[in-house]
Amino acid sequence: MPSQETILVHNSPEDEVVASPATQTVPSPRYPLSPLFRPSLIYAESSAELCEALIHIVLGWFSFYQAGYLHRDISIRNVFLCPSPVGQPAFEISSDFRQTATKSVEDLTLLLKRLSVEAGSHELSDIENQMMRVERFVQELGVSTSCSAFLIDSDIAAPWATCLGSEPDSRKRSGNPEFMSRGLLRSIELNSKYLQSPVDDLFSVYWVALWAILNNTHTSGRSDAEVRWRTKIAEGRLARADASVDICGLVELEETSYSPIVQEWSPALDSWFQSLDRLDDGWRRQKARLSRGLKPGDSPGGFYLPLSHYFALRGVADFLEMIKPHYTELRNCLPFT
Template sequence: GVLHRDVSNGNILRLWEPIERPHSRSTSLPELGKDVNLTSCRGFLADLDHSIEWCKVPPTLSRNRSGTLPFVSMRLINAWARNRPALHTAVDDLESFMWVLVWSLVRIFKKAEKITDDSATINLLARAFSSCDSFVILGKGVIVEFWRERVFGDLIQEWLRISSGSHRFLAQVEKSLSASESRNDADLQKRAWDGLEKYCGEVYIKFIRAGYAHLENIRGYGDWGAVIDEYSRFKAVLNNDRVRLVL
């Protein structure tokens, strides 16, 4: 497969009309146990400047950045901010998709006049996405962890938990790869790569399952106007509850 390494708002292109893929014969995802429409292409990832073919050119530990910083995973930004070498994996690409979703919500909510009570949170997230400072960008991870959003919020939290839960395993892989390089141990390197490839596949399944689990609720909101209305109502309820607690 291809490791993109620059999943961002500018590199996800959605087609105005779906394009049929007649050569795609698979119509099911065994991991989900259900049929899905895989023959209709609705969008694609562009800009493969940073991409590599996973099986042919395995990624290596590096201090060099690849990707659009505001959408890079928290794990990679944290390593780069401290000038530590890091391994860019498929798990990091999956987390980047989540940050594109958060960015989309922030951009839409900032334009909505009725959303005023939560402007501080929205503005802090907007600042993080527009910053080139790694430590400012890291702040969005803490903000999102406590951010209340009714339509996509549960999905975002679950994706964030899945990605954060991978940090210990990926740190061990990095340790093994570093040891294999210093010892010139090809067997240790192969074991590390084989384990990483299997693990990334498992995390991918978790991400897909989480997406489909929340899809029915998300589909209940027909457009962005409905998402904005729900967010505004939810924040109004929270504010009323706070007032009652004070009284």
């Protein structure tokens, strides 16, 4: 069964902390796993194990987010499997975050009405429903208190006020290029201003999953196409996108020579990317509308933070809803060979 995630934040070789879902600050250091025992996701032995790990990573990312931080550097190098289950407190949306997110959206809705800005405030007012969606899918997926995957490295994480409380700035982008969202990568190519958001972090989890699938160490008999895709995902935004489209578009998988892991994950990756595409489209449209409401002297955080909270919640809920039917199938698949 899926289990409770943890997000481990690595500040130095000797200093690890775990972000509690119930606090707004990073708590005191903990040492749940030695650096010598951190198997990468590429060592997952089955689709069930990989899927469970991804569920924990997304929930762990959100635990860190609701503690007050945006990670901004999710990659295959800082996402790990737990060699053995690690107990953690039950996942929850903290009362502090619930109050902060709800109040910020209410304030923004009133501000937009006063400014007569058409910014889809009816959608943002749905934030409590997004919280209920997250909680419902966590329950339906059987998330317990045993952690099987974790996320480290907070050296370039930023508090909300830092990364979302100011105007977009081309100097504040961060991440690993192989796992950055397409929007973030394109802004780097064009040297344009960009507001890094929860949507970018959630896209990074997708690219981590694709990397783990194509580089799985327990999978033999790769097709020529898979070898090409494995190269392309490290060759930049456009080549990576081509590989993703090819994998998501596979049909009649039972008649192909593709490896079991690619056959098993193609439908889930297709659903996942479409879900992220809708999330990204919603974020960009809402952000553009809100930007039109900004006046000289306005605090950008008053506009962007409520939007960020809403899309963080919606993104997690969308992922859990998307992965639920696929997880039911993936956990019945045989171990990789």
